[in-house]
Amino acid sequence: MDEQPRLMHSHTGVGMAGHPGLPQHMQEGTGGTDGDGRKQDIGDILQQIMTITDQSLDEAQARKHALNCHRMKPALFNVLCEIKEKTVLSIRGAQEEEPPDPQLMRLDNMLLAEGVAGPEKGGGSAAAAAAAASGGAGADNSAEHSDYRAKLSQIRQIYHTELEKYEQACNEFTTHVMNLLREQSRTRPISPKEIERMVSIIHRKFSSIQMQLKQSTCEAVMILRSRFLDARRKRRNFNKQATEILNEYFYSHLSNPYPSEEAKEELAKKCAITVAQVHHRSVSNWFGNKRIRYKKNIGKFQEEANMYAARTAVNAANASSHGSQANSPSTPNSAGSAGSFNMSNSGDLFMSVQSLNGDSYQGAQVGANVQSQVDTLRHVISQTGGYSEGLTANQMYSPQGINANGGWQDAPTPSSVTSPTEGPGSVHSDTSN
DNA sequence: GTTGATGATTCACT
């Protein structure tokens, strides 16, 4: 019966956030029964919190001040600094002196190589572009190059501006942190080395940001490069004139469409009059493509072949009748013999048709060059005559040269080659008849 | 967007 009122009481006491009763409980409370005592403790803590006053804060302040003014303070401070330094040193000992990041080095090298980083040449983007445009690089693709340079210098400019910004921000931040640390070093132990370390951390962070910038710049340069300098992207179709020149040579040397270096150069020069990108490599490409495509589908090229055959024939006829020389490039094996330009062309044409006889090209070509002009002309005349008589295209020009001579390297003969070989071959004899 | 033409590149071969 007794218990109940006690419980009730204590309950109400806590429940009422019991200010009135607490001091009393404190006095008797520690030894009190379990539930009762805990509640008293909580009440006690609450009371303590509530009674924290400015006074206690002041007290702490005063203690701190006393400590600061203590005559041993500087010595103690130094000892703390030393201990801290030692621990810091031992911690960072491992990660200090890290080797230069290979990735960063790569980026740096590339930027340097691309002329984005490093000393600026010519001074200014405009100057660089102008130099590129007027530079002795030749007329071939200076326009594109100057465009490329302009864009590159734009990237360069952005890169440097950003870099400068980063550096400025880094310096500002470093100064700020250093000031802050110096400020704090008056109240807590901060060694100069610690400040140094903090600075280096900041620098590292900023350099990682810089690396991102460098990476982006590199990417931009790569894209620019691929856009402007990648030959594939730079592809421009040859203009009509260049194509005609090349085709003329090709079909007039159909039996051996392998221009010598000199011939390539000459063709390149001829084509370069109107086509900027033609140089001897382009000529090689052109002939490579032409050979393979012609061989792959001779039927498709018949008309073209006839056209050029006729044209060459006419040229040859004119040339021989006028005694003047067409300025077509030299033949593969007779380079330099200027006098035989026409002869070589017509002779080659002749051979390419005559190869039905099974003459090997290599031997025959030279012969063809010196073979009597009469023969050539006779062929030419028969050709032109045949053409005017309204012969169909495939009758005009045959691909015999490919299989009959050794000039066309013995590629596996596709079906498309064999079938036309037979057809026009027989027709050709008609033509010569 | 699709397609054919075509210049350039790559790779294997001789």
Place this chain on the structure above:
DNA sequence: AGTGAATCATCAAC
């Protein structure tokens, strides 16, 4: 080194 063959990438016409 030059070439053929395959392939890529772009242009131009539709």
